[in-house]
Structures are given as C-alpha cells and as structure tokens.
Amino acid sequence: MSIVAKVLKFITRIFMYVSYLATTVLAIMTVVDVVRRFIFGLTLNGVAEYSQMLLIISMTAMAHAMVEGRFIVVNVLVDRFPKKLNLAIEVLMGLLSFAFFILVGVQLFNQIGFALQSGEAYFMIKIPKWPLYAALGASFMACALSTIVYVYERIKNYKDPKEKTVFDENPDLAILAFSDAANPQEGGADVDS
Numbered sequence: 001m002s003i004v005a006k007v008l009k010f011i012t013r014i015f016m017y018v019s020y021l022a023t024t025v026l027a028i029m030t031v032v033d034v035v036r037r038f039i040f041g042l043t044l045n046g047v048a049e050y051s052q053m054l055l056i057i058s059m060t061a062m063a064h065a066m067v068e069g070r071f072i073v074v075n076v077l078v079d080r081f082p083k084k085l086n087l088a089i090e091v092l093m094g095l096l097s098f099a100f101f102i103l104v105g106v107q108l109f110n111q112i113g114f115a116l117q118s119g120e121a122y123f124m125i126k127i128p129k130w131p132l133y134a135a136l137g138a139s140f141m142a143c144a145l146s147t148i149v150y151v152y153e154r155i156k157n158y159k160d161p162k163e164k165t166v167f168d169e170n171p172d173l174a175i176l177a178f179s180d181a182a183n184p185q186e187g188g189a190d191v192d193s
Contacts (some may be wrong), residue, residue: 005149012064012142018135019061047122053122055130061144065158069150094151108137117147152181 029050036042065071079085114120115130122129 008145008149009067013147015060015139016187017065017141019058022054022057026051026058046122049125053127053132056136060139063146066143066146075094087154090154091151094147098144098147101140101147105137105140105144108133108140112137119190122172172181
C-alpha cells in the first residue's frame, strides 16, 4: 500500500469516527427533544441548529466511503459494454467526480474566509460556522484524492479483455490501492476469498 493510500485511509477513518459520533449525538438529541416536547411540553433551544451542525459533520464520512469503495455502483447498462469502453466510461466518470469534489471543496474553503471575516455563526447557539466548512471541505478534498487514486488503480490494473482480472470476478471490488489484498506477495490476503 502506498504512503498516500495509507495517509488517506487514516484521515478518512478519522472522518468516519467523527461522523459516527455526530450521528449518535444527533439521534440522542432528537429523541430527548421529542420526549420533552410531547410528554412535558418543553423544547430544547437550538435543536434545529445543532441538528444542522451535526448533519454536516456526519457528511464527512463520505470520504471514507470513497476510500473503501463503498459507493453505489449501478452497472446495468455499462456492464454490457466492451471492457475497453467500460474502462473509458469509468475513467471519464472518475475525472468528472474529481472535478466536482475539487470544485465543492475549494468553494467550502473559500467560505471559511468569508465566515471568519463576517463572524458567521449559528443564531441561537452562537457557534461559528467556519470549522464546519473546514471539516466538510477537507472531506471533499479527500474524496477528490481517493477518486484519482481509484482511477489510477483501475487503469494500472487493466488487463487485455482476453485475460481474467479480479474485476471480472468482483466488479464492485474496493479500491485496490487501499487493500493489502491487491499485493498478495507483500503479505496481503488472497483476493479469491
């Protein structure tokens, strides 16, 4: 596994755990708010803003999903194409995804400067918004990097259509760069599990 892949996997795993925590807190907070509202007739101040904040934080797990290859793949039409055309479409879609992730990530980082200058914060809870922009922007940049690694690995591991590859046996295989199974001679597990 390359150093880039290891660092990216480590960073996105942190995003995943932060997302787990945010989702758990969001669920508990929502249940407490509903119970207080319907049983006691009381509401928690700022629940809507905390919910928005926690939902944004939970979106950072998207980078981990990209790194682990857990994105949704719909192959109904594309699998019917010849392997070379299938690869070309996959590379094109990867490059378009990369452009999208970079564009959104850059815009989120630009928003940090605006939020710092204007003092943008949530109205009720008075928490500044710039750390959320930073976390989500970093997540989008990690998605962009993992997309490029995925495209690179697909091109690198492409074989002549007459030869059988691991992608023929399992087209939904996770990104090979992040798997020790990609290099069994380096001590990884066998791909045929």
